[in-house]
Amino acid sequence: MKTTAAVSTGPAQPFTFQELELDDPRPDEILVRVEAVGLCHTDLAMKGMFPDGVAAVLGHEGAGIVERVGSDVTDVRPGDKVILSYASCGACERCTAGHPAYCVRFQQLNASGARADGSPTLTGPDGPVVGSFFGQSSFARYAVTARRNAVVVDPGVDLTLAASFGCGIQTGAGAVVNVLEPGPDSRLAVFGLGGVGMAAIMAAANLDVGQIIGIDLSDSRRATALKTGATHVLDGADPELLTILRELTGGGATHAFDSTAVPAVIRTAAQGLTSLGTLVVVGIGPDVTLDVGDLMSGGKTVRGCIEGDADPQTFIPQLVEWLLKDRFPMPEIVRTFPFSEINEAVAQAKDGSAIKPVLIMDSGATTWH
Template identity: 45%
Template sequence: MRATAALLEQPGQPFVLTEVDLEDPRPDEVLVRVAAVGVCGTDLEFAGFFPTPALLGHEGAGIVEKVGAQVTSVRPGDHVAMSFTSCGTCALCLTGSPAYCRSFDAVNFSGRRPDGSTAVTHGGLEVNAHFLGQSSFASHVVAPERAVVWIDPSWDLLRAGPFGCGFQTGAGGVLNVLRPRPGSSIAVFGVGAVGVAAVIAASLSGCEVIVAVDVNTAKLGAARGFGATHCVDSSAEGAAGQLADLVPEGFDFVIDTTGREDVLRTAVEALGPLGHAGVIGVGPSETMSFDWRSILNGRTVTGIVAGSSLPRLFLPQLLELNAGGRFPVEKMITYFPFEQINEAVAAVRSGSVGKAVLTF
């Protein structure tokens, strides 16, 4: 079939709206008509170097149109959100940790199915697709069943897509990995969409001190509305000192969403004894360094992928909290028509929107 797609024809160039050819779903795949797709920082990172022609997009939600013969979890007409995929057979998948699947990069970032094929072609050329189990910058997606999560049709489909990546990453880092006890202190470094989801999760967990740290004062102001008890402007002098003033014994937990070496160092060094740092952001720095004494006294630094989530369990839990008003991430969303994908990308890059979602 033909689908409308926002294709990346050259790395680093704007997306180009065009028609692509999409194969029918294979026995273990699902054809989804996309209703809305979020724009995530990871799309923008990969747009800089992914082999082209490429189809990115990995926060899609929509309606099932067709299923392969082996698919049992969804039927045509079902509402679904999509998330990362995994092999389903390695020891880590079988023990409930698909975010750490041994084939994670191969099945999510190779641009191909595991057998090397692609479901998407453009003018006869093979398109690198199957990005994070989907490639949903398109009107239709052929996704493996493992990447597809049934969601209640009473939930708002247009806001469901970012739960498959950004919101699950931030919330899962707190709820699945750090698991703060009520009364804990936590600092969240970087309060874009991922960081705000972490702030809300910390608030749901009963954290008493929740510090938002960012260079963007508008984002800091917004973070207060999501449960941050204090804000630290990290562009100002002495951010580390401000953190130490707020929690002199050191934080129980910190989360870094920035992937920036200087921020990571400040975050880890803000921990108290037995403190736990969650590193959940993909950012510009390739290394991190800190005074080695800052991880003495039982401190832990954990790298976390996709909130360590089991999407089929965790996404419906978050969406139900959202439907009940307790995980109000929709306040962060700005909607753009799909045709305005490049405007949405510019808004994400400039930080002028919390979360951009493209609608069809």
């Protein structure tokens, strides 16, 4: 069938719209009519991985309505609302242990540009197009994805608000819920208040964490963080930030989260921990130099995390439940754009004016806040 897709043809080129041929779903796949798709910084980073002239369809925070299901799919029906997430094999030791984000085939299934067997899902006039990005390539009006990638959600959920649960929001919230696990007596410092950092704050608020401190360079983002659950906010540019953080927390944060991937910020986050504190980092950036003496003397832990160490089939429904109960204030951070304005959404993501851009497949942009 034909589908209209936003195609990347190089790191410096804007997205252009093309009509492509979309493969029929195979027995274990489903066809989804995309209604909304979040724009993630991973999309922008991967755009830069392809040389000029290579056509690629990105997008990995898709959400929509199931149109068709493969012959082996028995638990999803046409008309179901689904949120699409990352791909995993479901059979390796890590997947069966409940950690599909660390699937041994993660790279192949999510970033190879094709299905696991190498076959394309998308074809253009010049041949196969790089697709199956995170198993979906949802910068398109229709997407074919494996059943395992799709999470059936409550029919009452607004997919515009929930689309980004498949990656960015899951990453921030999952890192707090599944890895850091702070409690009411904890003191959590969140460095970087983009969509991922805001998700960390929202999740912490749902865990009734005692202190939730949002740290960012932007005045407006710090103000938004207070609306999404932060108990305090600090200016990341303050030369006395470390001293202020330690004073505010009575000696240091018990938990910290970094989404900036900025080496100096990560170093500060680690130094701002109290003894036996834990820092989770989720961004990929330059190498970081940490004070090993500080880590050893304080018994501190610094670890990485992919996709919030979350199993989408169980964690996304939790996020949806919080959203439906007005306990996960996505309207404070979502800004929507018509699909046709994807390049404007990219511009606002890059300059920071949009915290969480979401593309919708009809006309008329909406600012939720």
